[in-house]
Amino acid sequence: VSIRTQKLREELAAKGLDAFLVHDLLNVRYLSGFTGSHAALLVTANDIYLMTDFRYEEQVKDECPEVTLELLHDGRLSAALDLIRRLAPERVGFEGHAVTYRDWQALEEALSPVELIPLNDPIGRLRFVKDDSEVSAIREAARITDLTYDHIAGMLEPGLRERDVALEIDCFMRSSGADKEGFDSIVAAGPRSAMPHAQPTDRVIGSGELIVMDFGARWHGYHADITRTVLLGKPDDRQAEVYGIVLEAQSRAIEAVRPGVLGGEVDAIAREFIAERGFGEYFGHGLGHGLGLDVHDGRILARNSDILLQTGMVVTVEPGIYIPGWGGIRIEDDVLVTESGCELLTHSPRMLNLPTEDR
Ligand code: ZN
Ligand code: ZN
Numbered sequence: 001v002s003i004r005t006q007k008l009r010e011e012l013a014a015k016g017l018d019a020f021l022v023h024d025l026l027n028v029r030y031l032s033g034f035t036g037s038h039a040a041l042l043v044t045a046n047d048i049y050l051m052t053d054f055r056y057e058e059q060v061k062d063e064c065p066e067v068t069l070e071l072l073h074d075g076r077l078s079a080a081l082d083l084i085r086r087l088a089p090e091r092v093g094f095e096g097h098a099v100t101y102r103d104w105q106a107l108e109e110a111l112s113p114v115e116l117i118p119l120n121d122p123i124g125r126l127r128f129v130k131d132d133s134e135v136s137a138i139r140e141a142a143r144i145t146d147l148t149y150d151h152i153a154g155m156l157e158p159g160l161r162e163r164d165v166a167l168e169i170d171c172f173m174r175s176s177g178a179d180k181e182g183f184d185s186i187v188a189a190g191p192r193s194a195m196p197h198a199q200p201t202d203r204v205i206g207s208g209e210l211i212v213m214d215f216g217a218r219w220h221g222y223h224a225d226i227t228r229t230v231l232l233g234k235p236d237d238r239q240a241e242v243y244g245i246v247l248e249a250q251s252r253a254i255e256a257v258r259p260g261v262l263g264g265e266v267d268a269i270a271r272e273f274i275a276e277r278g279f280g281e282y283f284g285h286g287l288g289h290g291l292g293l294d295v296h297d298g299r300i301l302a303r304n305s306d307i308l309l310q311t312g313m314v315v316t317v318e319p320g321i322y323i324p325g326w327g328g329i330r331i332e333d334d335v336l337v338t339e340s341g342c343e344l345l346t347h348s349p350r351m352l353n354l355p356t357e358d359r
Contacts, residue, residue, distance in 0.1 A: 002066065003131070004030060004031055004126060004131075005031055005043060005048060007126055008020065008031070008043060008122060008123060008126060009043070009045060011122050012043070012045075012093060013045075015093065015117070015119070016091060017091050017092065017093040017117060018044065018045070018087075018089030018090055018091055018092065019042055019043060019044045019084070019087065019089045019092045019093070020042070020043045020092070020093040020094070020119070020122075021040060021041070021042055021080060021092060021093070021094040021095070021099075022040060022041035022042075022043065022095060022098075022123065023040050023094070023095055023098040023099055023103075024095055024097070024098040024121070024123070024124070025037065025039065026127075026293045026294055027041075027095070027098075027121075027123040027124065027127075028040065028041050028050075029221065029293060030123060030126075030127055030293060031043065031048065031123065032048060032050055032063075032064045032066070032067050033063045033064050034050060034052070034056075034059070034060060034063055034064050034067075035059075035063060035221065036052060036055070036056040036059055036060075038052055038053055038055075038056070039051060039052040039056070040052075040077075040079075040080060041067075042080060042083055042084065042087075044087065044089070047068055048066060048067045048068065049067065049068045049069075049070050049083055050064055050067040050068070050069055050070065051070045051071075051072055051079040051080060051083070052069070052071070052072060053071065053072045053073075054071060057069070057071065070082075070083055077103055077106055077107065080107075081106075081107070081110050081111065084111055084114060085111070089114060090114065090115060091114070091115045091117060092111075092114055092115070092116055092117070093116075093117045093118075093119045093122075094107070094116060094117070094118060094119070095118075095119065095121060095123075096118035096119060096120060096121070097120075097121050097124075098121075099118075104116070124297075124298065125298075127290075127292055127293065127294075127297060127298075128290055128292075128297070128298050128300065128307070128310070128313055129310050129311075129312040129313055130292060130312050130313065130314055130336075131312070134222060134292060135312070135314065135336060137219055137220045137221070137222035138219075138222045138223070138224060138291060138292070138314050138334070138336075138345060139345055140177075140219045140220070140222075141178070141182070141216065141217045141218060141219040141222050141223055141224035142217075142224040142226075142334055142345040142346045144173055144176045144177055144178050144217040144219060144224070145173070145215070145216050145217045145224040145225075145226050145346060145348075146226070146346055146347050146348045147172075147176055148169055148172045148173050148176065148215070148217065149213075149226060149228060149348040150348065151168075151172050152165065152168060152169055152172070152213065153228075153230065153348075153349075153354055155168065156205070156211070156230070156232060156354060157232065158204075158205060158206050158207045158232055159204060159205070160204070160205050161200075161201070161202050161203060161204055161205070162187040162188060162189055162192075162200040162201050162202070162203050162205065163187070163200040163201060163202060165187045165200070165205070165211075165213070166185045166186075166187040166200035166215075169181070169185045169187070169213070169215045170185055170215075173215070173217045176217070177219065178217035178218055178219055179217075179218045179219060179220065179221065180218055181215060181216070181217065181218065182215075182216040182217060182218040182223040182224065182225065182295045183215075183216065183223075183225075183295045184199065185200070185213070185214070185215035186198055186199075186200070186212065186213065186214040186215065186227075187200045187211065187212070187213050188200070188211070188212045188328075189203055189205045189206070189209045189210065189211045189212075190203070190205075190206070190209040190210065190327060191324075191325055191326065191327055192327075193209075193210045193211065193212040193229070193322075193327040193328040193329070194322040194323055194324050194325070194326065194327050194328040195322070195328070196284075196285060196320060196322060196328065196330065198212075205232070206232075207231075207232045207233040208231060208232070208233045208234070208235075208236070209231055209232075209327070210229055210230075210231055210239060210327040210328065210329060211229065211230050211231060211232075212227065212228075212229045212328055212329070212330055213227065213228050213229075213230070214226070214227040214330065214332065216295065218295075221293050222291075222292060222293060223291050223292065223293075223294070223295040223297075224291065224334055224345070224346060225291060225295055225316050225318075225332060225334060226332055226333060226334065226346050226348060227318055227320075227330045227331060227332035228331065228332075228348060228350070229243065229246075229328070229329045229330060229331060229352065230351070230352060230353065230354050231352060231353055231354070232353075232354055233353065234353060235352050235353050238326075239327075239329075239352065240352065242279070242321050242323075242329050243329050243352045245273075245274060245277045245279060245321065246274075246319050246320060246321055246329045246330065246331050247331055247350060248273065249269075249270040249271075249273045249274050249319040250270065250317055250318075250319050250331050250333070250350075252269050252270060252273055253266050253267075253269050253270040253287060253288075253301075253317050253319065254317050254333070254335060254342065254344070256269050257309060257315070257317070257335055257337060257341065257342040258309065258337065258340070258341045258342060259309055259310050259311050259337055259339065260308065260309065261308075261309050262305065262306055262307065262308055262309070263299075263300045263301045263302060263305030263306070263307040263308075263309060263315075264301075264302065264303060264304045264305040264306060266287060266288075266301050266309070266317075267286060267287040267288075267301050267302055267303050267304075267305060268303075270283075270287050270317075270319045271283060271287070271303070271319075274319060274321060279321045279323075282321045282322050282323050283319060283320060283321055283322075284322070285320065286299060286301060286302035286303060286305075287301040287302065287303075287317060287318065287319060288300065288301035288302075288315045288316040288317045288318050288332075289301065289302075289315065289316055290313065290314065290315055291314045291315065291316060291334055292314065297314075300313065300315050301315050301316075301317065309337050310337060311337055311338060311339050312336075312337065313336075313337040314334060314335070314336050314337070314345070315334070315335060315337070316332050316333070316334055316335075317332065317333055317335060318330055318331065318332030318333075319331065331350055333345075333346045333350075334346045
């Protein structure tokens with residue numbers, strides 16, 4: 001935790017800031033270890049103050065030995081105000097993405113003449129590169145996610161509803177040790193698979209239909225994220241063709257992931273391949289995102305992303321082709337950027353058809 005804070009302090013010093021307010025709860029957790037749902041931090045050159053309410057007094061002692069606790073008696077801003085007045089800094093940074101306009105007005109009014117400077121999520125950018133403990137947590141989340149896919153692939157059969165499958169995914173992840181599901185699990189069959197972020201419904205899954213399943217476990221706060229597209233029975237020619245294109249696009253992109261490459265370049269490799277095969281207009285989202293305390297930890301492998309890949313980043317690679325009225329195919333895996341390239345963290349088999357004879 002202290003190395004993380006040190007990097008932030010270097011950035012604050014370079015910008016001439018005396019202190020930085022942290023309202024984003026994931027950033028609070030990243031710097032302090034605090035896992036509760038109500039807190040803010042004030043980071044100064046020598047201290048970290050954690051502001052929270054009495055429900056968390058014990059938890060702070062347990063989770064955050066390095067912080068100075070400031071107990072709130074009403075809202076979190078008022079405690080920040082008292083604290084800032086007491087420390088009397090001249091320039092205080094805050095998170096432009098996490099402070100509401102109303103709170104900003106209140107801060108400005110109460111703290112004048114302290115200068116308040118919005119920064120563009122400097123902690124979020126530090127979080128792109130994972131340290132060893134974070135990588136271990138993502139590995140565990142990925143292990144549980146793979147285990148879950150194996151379980152689901154073995155129980156899928158015609159007649160189940162999308163929501164039955166989604167519920168089983170969530171139950172299985174939790175009973176296998178996940179904190180919980182990292183995001184709302186997606187199970188979308190038939191033409192509904194053309195919606196990249198479909199919610200599971202009562203729709204009954206039939207043989208020969210594309211089934212997109214996108215889910216991931218969260219373990220100790222860290223996320224995995226996998227998508228498999230399968231069908232029960234035998235794929236027709238078009239299903240097999242489109243699946244092959246998505247799979248090849250993914251392989252080429254994974255092949256290209258290494259330190260020193262721009263995120264946008266990796267995105268372009270998959271995107272151009274899909275376009276060459278004639279499906280360019282059906283791949284409308286970014287190729288992949290960072291993974292960490294957030295399931296979307298940075299738009300790293302996105303179109304035109306100028307984020308330089310570095311050893312220790314963890315990203316998803318998830319090309320897809322979605323054809324309205326026909327269906328969609330997406331394949332998603334998680335990779336760790338290593339010195340020599342990258343390492344796959346998810347290992348579920350990438351295979352379109354699940355045999356049905358023995359069901
Ligand atoms: Zn996903
Ligand atoms: Zn994803």
